[in-house]
Amino acid sequence: MRRHVVRGLCGLALLAGLGFVALRARPPALPTRSVRTIHLEPRTGRAELLGDGASTKLRAAVVDVPSVLSWPVDVPRGAKLETYFSFARGGPEDLQSLSCRARVEAGEGDGGTVLLEREVRPGPGWEAFEVDLSQQAGRSVVLRLDLACPGAPRVFPNAARWSVPLLSTPRTEGERNVLLVSIDTLRADHLSAYGYPRATSPQVDALSRRGLLFDRAETVQSATWPALTSLHTSLYPSAHGVVENGQPMPEGLPTLAELLRSQGFSTSAFITNMTRGRHPGFSRLFLSREGGQAAADRAAVEQAVAQLERERERRFFMWVHLLSPHADYAPPAPYDAAFTQPGASSLHGGLEELAALRRRGAAISESDLAHVIGLYDGEVAFADELVGLLLSALVRNGLEKSTIVVLTADHGEDLHEHNRYFFHSPSVYRSSMSIPLILAVPGVLPEGGRTSHPASLVDVAPTILGVLGLPVPSSLQGHNLLPGGSLPPRPVRQMAFGETNGRIFTVRSPEWRFVYNPERVQPAAPGGVYPIAEAELYDEERDPREALNLASSRPGLVRAFTAEAVAFRSRIRRKGGLVPGPDAEAVEELRALGYLQH
Numbered sequence: 001m002r003r004h005v006v007r008g009l010c011g012l013a014l015l016a017g018l019g020f021v022a023l024r025a026r027p028p029a030l031p032t033r034s035v036r037t038i039h040l041e042p043r044t045g046r047a048e049l050l051g052d053g054a055s056t057k058l059r060a061a062v063v064d065v066p067s068v069l070s071w072p073v074d075v076p077r078g079a080k081l082e083t084y085f086s087f088a089r090g091g092p093e094d095l096q097s098l099s100c101r102a103r104v105e106a107g108e109g110d111g112g113t114v115l116l117e118r119e120v121r122p123g124p125g126w127e128a129f130e131v132d133l134s135q136q137a138g139r140s141v142v143l144r145l146d147l148a149c150p151g152a153p154r155v156f157p158n159a160a161r162w163s164v165p166l167l168s169t170p171r172t173e174g175e176r177n178v179l180l181v182s183i184d185t186l187r188a189d190h191l192s193a194y195g196y197p198r199a200t201s202p203q204v205d206a207l208s209r210r211g212l213l214f215d216r217a218e219t220v221q222s223a224t225w226p227a228l229t230s231l232h233t234s235l236y237p238s239a240h241g242v243v244e245n246g247q248p249m250p251e252g253l254p255t256l257a258e259l260l261r262s263q264g265f266s267t268s269a270f271i272t273n274m275t276r277g278r279h280p281g282f283s284r285l286f287l288s289r290e291g292g293q294a295a296a297d298r299a300a301v302e303q304a305v306a307q308l309e310r311e312r313e314r315r316f317f318m319w320v321h322l323l324s325p326h327a328d329y330a331p332p333a334p335y336d337a338a339f340t341q342p343g344a345s346s347l348h349g350g351l352e353e354l355a356a357l358r359r360r361g362a363a364i365s366e367s368d369l370a371h372v373i374g375l376y377d378g379e380v381a382f383a384d385e386l387v388g389l390l391l392s393a394l395v396r397n398g399l400e401k402s403t404i405v406v407l408t409a410d411h412g413e414d415l416h417e418h419n420r421y422f423f424h425s426p427s428v429y430r431s432s433m434s435i436p437l438i439l440a441v442p443g444v445l446p447e448g449g450r451t452s453h454p455a456s457l458v459d460v461a462p463t464i465l466g467v468l469g470l471p472v473p474s475s476l477q478g479h480n481l482l483p484g485g486s487l488p489p490r491p492v493r494q495m496a497f498g499e500t501n502g503r504i505f506t507v508r509s510p511e512w513r514f515v516y517n518p519e520r521v522q523p524a525a526p527g528g529v530y531p532i533a534e535a536e537l538y539d540e541e542r543d544p545r546e547a548l549n550l551a552s553s554r555p556g557l558v559r560a561f562t563a564e565a566v567a568f569r570s571r572i573r574r575k576g577g578l579v580p581g582p583d584a585e586a587v588e589e590l591r592a593l594g595y596l597q598h
């Protein structure tokens, strides 16, 4: 009976993972032993990510005042309950003056025990309710969240929210957590771990010394929303449909967070770009752009560090996405002066300033270029410091040995190698397509490993699932880079593929980069059009800056890579047509980042 109830609750959690509903006739039965966090989904209606007036959204159910939510639960040993309460913002005035109380109760039959009671008042912020259920361990109870305002003249519909309660038992030996860190606009070759001569990344270097570094990893598109959607869905942009920034992720696609939540992980995300996107699967979402890029990134990391303390005993999946080193290149002190000379240039590293230079056709001097690159490197070093805060929080909370850490980027950055360009989208070149990928699996992967096998951003999710010993859905388009836990890693792909808006394609083999632009699209970009030839071919060994297009002198290779690109295009076309464009708030965010021209 007890097992049956636990499975039933898992089924509810799975049903909330929309991808499973759409893609599987029946969710797979989960082994009870792997269920470490049970998500008590609302029994009527659907939980959704709701904000608190500040920067944190929680998966929550909207309730009336007064109201009672309840779940029958067989309480596992060591279980703790965590939920959060808030009144809806801008609620009715006659609610403001009332005295209300919120309770967590455990009942058997008609009787009940109040486990925690608090007075609650309208106002911003989520109020935490954390309850130790050791007294109820091994018993079948009905857990109730009871909200009442004695003397209230009426019912206030939809006036409050409870976050989906997490019923967690301690992680056991051998069960691993996942910390996924993605850094916006981070070029692999500007990390010292990837051979950059400047010491931009002592923290990432330290991570690479205890992990496996993929030195030929590629993104799928040099644009944030398409790339991050691919990171989480393991689908190429033309398959998931988000081919431009601002397009919302379609419903019904399974995401890494949903897959892990259904397996009993607590899921949280702390992000400072793509904050207007849909992020299914996460129970807690901190999103901020307040105070500028550096301040928002620091705030996100502080929140993530605080969350790691809450996750000390639970099994968790945490995603942190930092906006630095995205333009403007304006790192905070001391990084603003770490790689620049005072007075060496009048440029400030602003996107508008650099785009204006390009628009005017103005050449940039060697010293100005070195200065701008120095500012970009300062941003990298700042992001690296923040990565260090996350890694040391793992150590401080005793999570270092039980947590898989994956570090990657959504795309790189052109730093004037092509078309006098400082930015990423719509670049198809190594500067913007090559990304770092480091995977640390304590006790499993050898420390300090390095592989040159091609890897793609779409491979991250299946590799995480594979390392955790979880099934990889066949609908995913990426590969597990360590199939069967194979070490040293075998090459699982010969090439990495990319695309731009489903119209321009890249193929990266160990030796070559091929760009295929059959429609001769000339994309718009900050500072003017970004020219891309119909076919471009670069020798990656001899010409890493991709300065010499060999397409006309190697027709055989061009034919072979064209066939690969065409086959790739036909594999990934989205069934079901285009997804909608950005909403008004997303447009505002994109404009602030320079993605849209004024």
Ligand SMILES: [Zn+2]
Pocket: 184, 185, 223, 224, 225, 273, 410, 411
């Ligand atoms: Zn980005």
